[in-house]
Amino acid sequence: KKTPLHVSDLYGPRISEWRDRELQLSRLHEEIVGKRESHLNYSLAYAQNRAKRLQTNQLVDIEKSRQRNEKYLQDVMLISENLRVDESNPVSPRLATLQSNYWAMVKSLKPLWEENLQPTNLRSSRTELRGTPRAESLNSTRGQQTGAGAIPGSARSQKSTSVNFRATEPNIAKQTVQKPERKSISKKNKTK
Known part of the structure; x- marks a missing residue:
């Protein structure tokens, strides 16, 4: 079993x-x-x-942006204060003369610039300027020096700077800017 x-x-x-x-x-x-x-x-x-x-x-x-904004506000306040101070001071005669001469030159040259910006007049004005006696005399005197150590075309070589262009009106044909006279310090004043 x-x-x-x-x-x-x-x-x-x-x-x-x-x-x-x-x-x-x-x-x-x-x-x-x-x-x-x-x-x-x-x-x-x-x-x-x-x-x-x-x-x-x-x-x-x-915090950084707050500090940056505070700095910007201080700069703006300082600049506005400087502008108020500058506004209260009279403009120097040399600067006033320079500004008036600059704007007179811009006003007199603006019509010619606008005329030269037109594409049809661009080529014709260049060819007219090449044939003028003034352009030829400038090309012939470029190589000559006008004084000892003078660079042609520099401020040292000229008593005044003339801007000549071909104008339709005779009263804006020439713009002359006189250079201001420099004050020189004599050697006697330096030694004292």
Whole structure:
């Protein structure tokens, strides 16, 4: 007669393997749950730190922009004060003469500039200027020096600067600007 086998006898070695495998899986599960929790905590802490950093960066940026705006306001106030002081001081005669000569030259040359800007007159005005006696005399004197150490065409070589152009009206044909005289310091005043 056969004796019946117990379940423990039949599955005995397998049960110990399954138990070991179950313990291993439960340890792995606990490890995974722990890692998940640490990752969640890390991501929460990272989000909080990032929010704090952004907030402090915004505060720093706000402070920097406030300081920059204050500096700009101080600069504007200083410039406006300097303008008020300059406005109250009279303009020097040399500057007034220079300004009036400049604007007179601009007003007299403006029609010619406008005329030269037109494409049809551009080529004809160039050819007219090449054939004038003044242009030829300027070309012939360019190589000559007018004084010791003078550069042709420089302020040292001329007593006045002339602007010549072909004009329809005779009163604006020549604009002359006189150079101001320089005050020189004598050697006697330097030694005293």
